[in-house]
Amino acid sequence: MSIGNSPEDDRNVPADDRDSIGRVLQQGRVAAGLTVEDVSASTRVRIPIVHAIEEDDFSRCGGDVYARGHIRTLARAVGLDPAPLVDQYDAEHGGRPAPTPAAPLFEAERIRPEPRRPNWTAAMVAAIVAVVGFAGFTMFSGNDASSGSGTVAEGPAPVKNPVKPKPTKPADPKPVPSESAIAAVPKDKVTVKLTATDDKSWISAKAHDGKLLFDGLLLKGDSKTFQDDERIDLILGNAGPIELYVNGKKVAQKFESGQVERLSYTKGDPEAG
Template sequence: MTTTHSAGSAAGERLKRAREASGYDLSEASARMKLPVHALETLESGDWDRLGPPVFVRGHARSYARMLGICLDDEALPSPFTTTQIPSLVSHAHVPRYRYVAENLVRRAVYIVLTASLVVPVWLATRAHGDGATAVAPLDISPSQTSQVEPAVRTPMVASIASMPAATPAAAPVEIQFDGDSWVQLFDADGSIVEKGLMHAGQSRSVQSDAVSRLVLGNAAAVRLQVQGLPVDLAPYTRANVARFTLSSDGSLAPSAP
């Protein structure tokens, strides 16, 4: 059921009266809510369509009501299912064929270089060791004198083995589970959108930390995040019920600016 403008106006009027009764002006309420003044004015006016997707409006309105010590009925809030079209999650992480071929060639070249760095020193040491192992008597010395010929001095050689490069740490698996509707945006290291869309309660999304650099999760209270199988508290990265954070390749999180 879609909330009418009159219903939004009635709920907005309740919010306004509750704020005035609490002794807050809009600037003080904005500081406590960590929302812009114009967003609170829009909530109180009831023109909630200007605030974006209904799922975000519901979160802002409920948070504002809790701060003012009142409770808004679900009938007074916009339905989270009023969007006319649910965008599908589209992956933009396709690897072009030329890049795939180039990466294969680089891997093979690295393998050849590493193999050569190990085999060539060992082969040179073995060859030098074999050249000095047998003493050859001159042809003009009789067999009885060959026993007096001293064998060549063997020079010990040590094969140099190049140090192996440090192994690249494996990407950390990230699991996102949704207990309610939430708007999702995933960005790569270049800031380009990898995926975006509206996820519903009961759905989940799995990504790798080397494929996603920054995440934005709407309705963060209804989102559960696990990195490498361990739960992560989204509270340090959440403002106005929207979680924004960066994700490094080792799975560590850091707050991200809007």
């Protein structure tokens, strides 16, 4: 299917001769002068999912309903008509599911819940607790009154030579945290801090067991800190604006804007994997 054809023209083109949905979306994005990062930022569809759809892999969409929604969103973002692409998806994936009949929904509304019967057991327990609490309060109040009846209140004895309080010395100002304070991180863990200095960047962070700690955009000026017992694996979609602190020490390595970096850090001095 060419990008400029109308839906009527698509019906006359054999299915084997049409371009795939992912290829049409990719060509439309390139023709619009957009990158995958631009499309992801404008549609809120994550970068890995945009890549997968352009490769005709819809397994990461989470189902047919979400796949159709992503196709519509990406098509509009690159200036394409989404209707032919959605029709092509339905034709290649078993068609659109039949709508749910509305009759059972209305029948469910006619069901009236049965009135609740009073819970006499709970009421009896509450009454017993109230009686016991009142009796205990009365008993303790009587003991306090009897013990205090023979006590004579006395005023404080006068002080002959009162001592004047010494003037207090103003507290020393608290020191401003320096870079050495940042380095005070747990030695038995690996700690990674990322800051987007002058531009946004897509990042992905995983623990040593493969658990996903974060996957998304880090906007300009934002910071993220990750910690694990053994190792942290990073993917930086736009590594240029990222400032890295690993285990309290700044990583001196400089990355280029638009560069994709895959890094791994463990305990101790920063070592790029």
